[in-house]
Amino acid sequence: MKLVRVNLGPRAYDIEVASGQLAQSASFFQARHPGRHAVLICDANVRAPYGEPLAAALSKNGYRCNLLAVPAGEATKCTAQAEMLWNSLLECRTDRKSVVIAVGGGVVGDLAGFVAATFGRGLAFFQVPTTLLAQVDSSVGGKVGINLPAAKNMVGSFWQPTGVVIDLAVLQSLPRREYVSGLAEVVKYGMILDATFFEYLESVVPQLLARDEVVLERVVARCCELKAQVVEQDEREESGLRAVLNYGHTFCHAIETVSGYGRFLHGEAVAIGMVQASQLAENLNRIEQSLTMRQLNLLQALELPTTVAGLDPQQLLAAMQHDKKVEHGKLRFVLPTRMGHVELVSGVSPEVVLEVLQS
């Protein structure tokens, strides 16, 4: 078992990384939140295997529990589902001492976290991430929100969880495509913050693909540590430091939006987006081609897509204008300088971006 602390003063919290502990985790919640009413929010796939057992364990430990399920998939991160959940919380007699527990992937975590942040002007919430992507990224750091049809994650908040319970055993039931998608955000951490970690990932590709739990414990805990270090220094993405976590995401979000939410999984679009951002850095003479090749090789070894065809470059460029890093109408990109280091760069001309999108 590994414990990662996110040191955020009054909003500090623990991330527990272990295996098989989920059904016995009532004490984790009890120790951190005094309430006796829990609303568990999951999606239709996660409900029976993980939502119901956790609700049963909490009920046994004296909680009044409600279990709400939303449809699975990216399209669920929308205003209609948020409204449905607000109304359901009302029906469940949720008050300010109740706690929301998000059980599922990043879609459930972002949506349930947003609903928790807004209902009654803010309820405590826990994250119980059940996808690799959610375990290494979305459950940590407090970005919660929903999509608008033309802009990914455009409505949301910074709302930190009260704690995060990561059970690695649940990853065994994840469909292969969803599992592999999470590996893209893992590779991202190496690229942006930790060259040694990137090298380690290159050395454990077969173990990663085989979901080896010893390797996974190390990898998931390291990603959480790295994210915690960034979030501790720039919780609300004000200084620019937190933007490093957005490497590849200007391209990624444009791809997800223009192709229609759900056609590409988030991690797949992150993989393509990182390669495109790296190509952009190359075209601006900021890096050597070998750095792009190294990312490409690892992403491909991990069975991730690295190119996209059939999307209109002009439409992608237009979608990028909704990126939250845009300042005074101008795009800013997170670009690599060397392995383990990226920078937020302003003043990139749309023509150079188009070149990458057309190549």
Ligand SMILES: NC(=O)c1ccc[n+]([C@@H]2O[C@H](COP(=O)([O-])OP(=O)(O)OC[C@H]3O[C@@H](n4cnc5c(N)ncnc54)[C@H](O)[C@@H]3O)[C@@H](O)[C@H]2O)c1
């Ligand atoms: N808030 C953040 O900081 C942050 C970071 C990264 C990504 N995100 C967001 O996360 C979302 C993507 O999350 P995701 O990749 O987890 O996708 P997801 O939530 O859609 O889950 C993927 C699929 O796996 C199923 N599933 C989940 N756990 C399972 C399990 N253990 N066994 C079997 N099936 C399981 C789900 O039902 C779903 O069909 C995107 O919306 C992205 O924008 C947010």
Ligand SMILES: O=C(O)C(=O)C[C@@H](O)[C@H](O)[C@H](O)COP(=O)(O)O
């Ligand atoms: O936590 C962050 O900060 C990130 O940027 C992590 C990203 O992986 C994640 O996809 C995030 O939701 C993107 O945020 P956005 O502000 O660009 O919508």
Ligand SMILES: [Zn+2]
């Ligand atoms: Zn992401």
